[in-house]
Amino acid sequence: YTxxxxxxxxxxxxxxxxxxxxxxxxxxxxxxxxxxVSEIKNKQRRHLMFMKLKQEKRKQKVAMKKxxxxxxDALGDKAPPKExxxxxxxxxxxxxxTVNPEDEEVAFDEGTDEFSAYFNRLTNxxxxxxxxxxxRGRTVRFCNQLATVIPDAHVYYRRGLALKKVIPQCIARGFxxxxxxxxxxxxxxxxxxxxxxxxxxxHFKVSSVRLRKExxxxxxxxxxxxxxxxxxxxxxxxxxxxxxxxxxxxxxxxQFVGRQVATFHNQxxxxxxxxxxxxxxxxxxxxxxxxxxxxxxxxxxxQKGTFDSKFGEYEWVLKRHENDVCRRRFNL
Amino acid sequence: MQxxxxxxxxxxxxxxxxxxxxxxxxxxxRNEYNIxxxxxxxxxxxxxxxxATIREEKGQCFLYMKVIERAAFPARMWEKVKLSxxxxxxxxxIDQNLIYWPRFIRHKCKQRxxxxxxYLIRIRKLTLKRQRKLVPLSRKVEAREKRKEEKALIAAQxxxxxxxxxxxxxxxxxxxxxxxxxxxxxDKALEHQDEESETDSEEEEDDExxxxxxxxxxxxxxxxDLSDFEDMDNLKAGSDEHEESxxxxxxxxxxxxxxxxxxxxxxxxxxxxxxxxKRAYVEIEYEQEMEPVPKSKAT
Numbered sequence: 001y002t003x004x005x006x007x008x009x010x011x012x013x014x015x016x017x018x019x020x021x022x023x024x025x026x027x028x029x030x031x032x033x034x035x036x037v038s039e040i041k042n043k044q045r046r047h048l049m050f051m052k053l054k055q056e057k058r059k060q061k062v063a064m065k066k067x068x069x070x071x072x073d074a075l076g077d078k079a080p081p082k083e084x085x086x087x088x089x090x091x092x093x094x095x096x097x098t099v100n101p102e103d104e105e106v107a108f109d110e111g112t113d114e115f116s117a118y119f120n121r122l123t124n125x126x127x128x129x130x131x132x133x134x135x136r137g138r139t140v141r142f143c144n145q146l147a148t149v150i151p152d153a154h155v156y157y158r159r160g161l162a163l164k165k166v167i168p169q170c171i172a173r174g175f176x177x178x179x180x181x182x183x184x185x186x187x188x189x190x191x192x193x194x195x196x197x198x199x200x201x202x203h204f205k206v207s208s209v210r211l212r213k214e215x216x217x218x219x220x221x222x223x224x225x226x227x228x229x230x231x232x233x234x235x236x237x238x239x240x241x242x243x244x245x246x247x248x249x250x251x252x253x254x255q256f257v258g259r260q261v262a263t264f265h266n267q268x269x270x271x272x273x274x275x276x277x278x279x280x281x282x283x284x285x286x287x288x289x290x291x292x293x294x295x296x297x298x299x300x301x302x303q304k305g306t307f308d309s310k311f312g313e314y315e316w317v318l319k320r321h322e323n324d325v326c327r328r329r330f331n332l
Numbered sequence: 333m334q335x336x337x338x339x340x341x342x343x344x345x346x347x348x349x350x351x352x353x354x355x356x357x358x359x360x361x362r363n364e365y366n367i368x369x370x371x372x373x374x375x376x377x378x379x380x381x382x383x384a385t386i387r388e389e390k391g392q393c394f395l396y397m398k399v400i401e402r403a404a405f406p407a408r409m410w411e412k413v414k415l416s417x418x419x420x421x422x423x424x425x426i427d428q429n430l431i432y433w434p435r436f437i438r439h440k441c442k443q444r445x446x447x448x449x450x451y452l453i454r455i456r457k458l459t460l461k462r463q464r465k466l467v468p469l470s471r472k473v474e475a476r477e478k479r480k481e482e483k484a485l486i487a488a489q490x491x492x493x494x495x496x497x498x499x500x501x502x503x504x505x506x507x508x509x510x511x512x513x514x515x516x517x518x519d520k521a522l523e524h525q526d527e528e529s530e531t532d533s534e535e536e537e538d539d540e541x542x543x544x545x546x547x548x549x550x551x552x553x554x555x556x557d558l559s560d561f562e563d564m565d566n567l568k569a570g571s572d573e574h575e576e577s578x579x580x581x582x583x584x585x586x587x588x589x590x591x592x593x594x595x596x597x598x599x600x601x602x603x604x605x606x607x608x609x610k611r612a613y614v615e616i617e618y619e620q621e622m623e624p625v626p627k628s629k630a631t
Contacts, residue, residue: 230494230497256507256508263490263493263497267488270485272488280498283499286499298481320473
């Protein structure tokens with residue numbers, strides 16, 4: 001160590017001061033108050049000092065933890081309750097559009113919006129699934145698997161048709177939903193979901209698509225029974241309309257005989273879609289087995305009316321700079 | 333003086349022409365005024381003092397003409413004539429302007445004009461069809477979103493959430509009578525209730541039975557009432573002790589009860605009825621199964 005001190009350039013007096021302390025009592029440090037490890041010019045020594053600093057901090061942390069644990073044990077029952085760790089969900093910025101279950105205005109809106117026809121059991125869902133131009137094998141297979149998951153879904157080849165011309169034809173044939181899977185570089189990456197008789201159009205970014213054969217420990221193919229639907233964490237007003245959008249894809253009455261469930265789970269603005277088969281082992285335990293494709297959606301825009309990217313009225317558009325400001329702000 | 337042959341000799345054959353593009357099979361001319369695009373003696377705009385071309389600007393076609401009289405004035409060399417949008421009229425215009433000009437130039441001008449109009453029509457048709465919009469992806473942003481998605485997936489704990497939801501639905505009875513579990517749930521819920529109400533019922537029973545006169549209908553089976561009275565007596569003895577020990581006593585009593593219960597066949601189907609009247613008694617039977625374990629532990 002003494003050799004090193006003579007070789008160091010710069011830092012000068014400060015280093016020499018700490019030197020003898022270093023030699024005498026390596027375990028104890030008392031730096032002069034304005035000293036910081038980053039001021040040492042020599043990389044090796046700086047590194048060494050920093051590692052020692054880290055070790056110190058770690059020791060202190062462990063000691064604190066032990067002390068706390070001792071106190072907790074000593075107090076026994078009277079100990080204060082354990083603190084809940086902070087998570088992003090806990091710290092989420094309160095969104096003023098969060099829907100209160102008893103909100104009358106929301107209930108009134110939902111009674112008269114475009115999905116009211118479905119929820120009043122006037123229409124049955126009928127879905128048309130198509131792709132962008134010239135789809136590759138993966139996208140085609142994805143569409144076919146989606147068609148098995150959603151009852152009463154039909155896959156049609158796109159053939160370069162314009163959506164605006166397709167939509168009136170669909171309405172004429174009684175379809176309630178138009179789903180267009182967009183493809184980029186042989187992989188599906190976008191979805192346009194359009195509710196047909198002048199319903200809202202949602203544009204999603206699709207990611208993490210897993211086809212059926214890529215799933216581990218999957219079950220047999222889904223049967224024709226209508227699945228149940230689970231919608232989790234759609235709390236805000238926008239989330240509510242999304243939830244209704246997804247719910248209207250499936251028939252009203254799920255056939256419990258089929259024991260199949262489709263889940264749309266919203267977490268931090270990502271909507272995870274899963275398709276499972278469940279079985280109740282007893283009243284406290286249920287086993288689920290994943291079949292069917294899985295993918296994640298992220299809402300990019302919600303447009304009132306059917307698909308019209310130029311003149312449509314957008315209810316909501318994803319603006320990155322709004323969400324980049326605060327990590328804990330979410331829209332759905 | 334303008335010596336076309338000399339010019340051609342130089343640039344076409346011997347020396348360098350900056351507009352010439354040589355390929356293995358053919359030579360092209362990159363001069364913007366060239367009518368055919370090939371490097372030929374008759375197509376070269378530099379080597380022909382009398383020359384004409386068709387050029388297109390923003391959907392408008394123009395006829396450019398060059399004559400030898402203006403060879404000395406490069407700024408005014410090319411005469412520009414706007415052609416009509418009507419195809420036939422434009423062809424007539426070309427004919428009128430290029431009257432008495434060599435056949436080759438006239439023919440090639442008309443050919444070029446036809447090709448230009450055809451591609452303009454195609455442009456107009458294509459703009460009416462679907463336009464593909466290319467949206468650039470930012471690599472950093474995509475990587476960030478991917479990471480966020482992974483973290484969200486971990487935070488979501490999907491399997492647990494789905495299982496919880498399904499169990500909730502089962503409890504709420506959305507599945508109706510498909511599954512047989514609900515009975516157990518019902519019983520367990522009642523067990524909880526009865527553990528709470530046992531202490532209450534013990535206190536109540538003393539007061540109730542002492543003062544009250546119960547009018548029992550003929551329909552109600554008396555055997556159950558009699559056995560209940562017996563149980564009540566036993567319970568009174570047990571109520572003084574701790575809960576656990578009382579349970580132990582009750583379990584011993586249950587041993588006595590059981591043969592009685594099995595004996596009186598009338599009792600079994602009445603479990604429901606007895607259930608509602610004196611809940612505690614039926615419940616005790618369930619607890620009996622759990623009793624032997626603590627006993628063994630004590631010893």
